[in-house]
Amino acid sequence: MKKLINRRGFLQGSLAASAAATISLAKTTEAATFEGYPDSMGVLVDLSRCVGCRSCEAACNKEQNLPAPEKPFNDFSVFDEMHHGQKRRTDETSYTIVNRYEIPGREHPLFRKIQCNHCQEPACLTSCFVNAYTKTPEGAVIYNVDVCVGCRTCMVACPFYIPAFRYSSAFHPRIMKCVFCHETRLTKGLPPACVEACPQEALTFGRRTDLLAVGKQRIRENPGAYVDHIYGEHEAGGTAWMYISPAPFEQVGFDTSVPKEPILNYVKDFLSIVPMVLTVWPALFAGFHLLATRKDKLEQQKKNEGEV
Numbered sequence: 001m002k003k004l005i006n007r008r009g010f011l012q013g014s015l016a017a018s019a020a021a022t023i024s025l026a027k028t029t030e031a032a033t034f035e036g037y038p039d040s041m042g043v044l045v046d047l048s049r050c051v052g053c054r055s056c057e058a059a060c061n062k063e064q065n066l067p068a069p070e071k072p073f074n075d076f077s078v079f080d081e082m083h084h085g086q087k088r089r090t091d092e093t094s095y096t097i098v099n100r101y102e103i104p105g106r107e108h109p110l111f112r113k114i115q116c117n118h119c120q121e122p123a124c125l126t127s128c129f130v131n132a133y134t135k136t137p138e139g140a141v142i143y144n145v146d147v148c149v150g151c152r153t154c155m156v157a158c159p160f161y162i163p164a165f166r167y168s169s170a171f172h173p174r175i176m177k178c179v180f181c182h183e184t185r186l187t188k189g190l191p192p193a194c195v196e197a198c199p200q201e202a203l204t205f206g207r208r209t210d211l212l213a214v215g216k217q218r219i220r221e222n223p224g225a226y227v228d229h230i231y232g233e234h235e236a237g238g239t240a241w242m243y244i245s246p247a248p249f250e251q252v253g254f255d256t257s258v259p260k261e262p263i264l265n266y267v268k269d270f271l272s273i274v275p276m277v278l279t280v281w282p283a284l285f286a287g288f289h290l291l292a293t294r295k296d297k298l299e300q301q302k303k304n305e306g307e308v
Contacts, residue, residue, distance in 0.1 A: 040120075040139030041186065042208035042240035043195060044215050045113055047252060048225065049202035052079065052098055052111035059197035060096045060115075063181055067093050087253065090114060092166040092176040096194055103247045110245070112252050113194070113203070116141060116162045116178035117232060118240035121262035124154035124163060132175075138187060139208065139240040140180035148174060159236045159258045180240070208240060215244050237262030 058073040060066070071078055079100035081088055087099045096115035103110055118141045125133035125141060132148040135141050150173050155163045164176045181192040190196070191205035204211060215230045231249050232242030235258045243249070250256045 037120075037135065037137045037139065038209070040137060040208055040240060041206065042118075042139055042211050042242060043192065044204040044206075044211040044230075045241065045243045046202050046204070046218070047110050047112060047243060047245040047247075049200045050098070050111040050113065051200055051202075052076065052100055052109075053199065054078075054098055055197045055199060056113055056194035056203070057094065057096055057098060059193040060178070061094070063184060063193035064095055064179070066095065069093065089164075090116075090162060090177065091164045095176070095178040099253060101247075101252045103251050106247065110247055110252050112243075112254075114253075115194075115241065116180070117160055117236075118178075118180055119236050119262075120238040120240070121236075123157035123159060123236070123262065126262075127153045127157035129153070136182060136186075138180075138182065140182035140186055142179050142182050143175055143177065145174045150174075159255070208238075208242075211242060215242065218244060234260040236260075 054073045054076070061069070061073075078088060079098075083089070088094075088097045090097055096113060098111050098113050100109050100111050118135075118139055120135075122133060122135055122141045125135055129151075130147050130149055132144050133141060133154065134144070150165075152163075152165055152175075154175060155161075155165065162177055166172070166174050166176050180186050181190075185192060195203040195205045204214060206214075212230060212233060215233075219226045219228055219230075226244050226246055227248060229249070230242050230244055231254055232239035237260070243254070245252055
């Protein structure tokens with residue numbers, strides 16, 4: 001009879017194998033660094049011009065072949081929706097959404113368009129140990145579903161909480177987010193569908209450096225009409241989508257605590273541990289499963305021997 005390995009020997013072997021694999025993997029899959037493309041494209045969003053028409057939502061939905069929403073795009077009751085105490089967020093069916101904000105002292109509300117900000121130094125990219133993300137020279141941060149292993153580290157790393165996970169398909173889970181219309185428009189020199197659809201010219205497409213100049217000029221030529229700051233110029237190391245606002249940014253749902261440096265600078269040490277976790281846990285769970293079924297195997301073996 002073949003000698004059965006005992007519990008202690010099995011665990012020692014499993015942990016030793018996991019440790020060896022972890023050390024090897026950690027050396028080759030540490031969080032990467034990236035400095036972006038300084039001459040890439042971007043979009044300047046002027047919150048004083050947006051009227052909440054949701055034309056950008058409809059255009060994005062059509063361009064990306066997303067499923068029709070439960071409520072049509074001309075149904076403005078969505079602005080009153082709250083989910084878990086929060087306003088609407090992008091998800092697997094909506095790459096961009098518009099929210100309404102009532103500002104104290106202002107006669108009319110402000111509307112804010114939300115989508116992936118396509119960071120200059122994306123935390124999603126630098127945290128991904130399988131390189132499922134790419135920052136293109138045009139400025140888009142795109143995602144390769146064929147490479148992704150579903151660890152969702154990018155969701156944790158993103159300072160703007162944008163990447164969404166598609167849970168509706170058990171066999172085809174993937175990250176869902178705005179792709180800047182990269183393949184269909186950006187690489188052809190065309191603006192994103194949402195920009196082209198905006199009737200109020202609240203969205204201005206162009207080179208990021210030029211957009212910064214445009215934003216600063218609007219602020220300078222309209223004293224008191226805008227907050228003296230372009231959100232996205234420096235936040236998280238800089239983003240392709242940038243905003244100017246007539247009201248303090250925190251009153252329009254922006255996280256003003258996002259640091260000026262790339263998020264990776266703060267979490268690189270932690271993110272380098274992720275590959276190790278992904279390597280060790282499967283081995284441990286496999287060990288627990290085998291130990292749990294060992295008794296059944298022994299009983300079956302004794303039964304077989306008794307029948308001989």
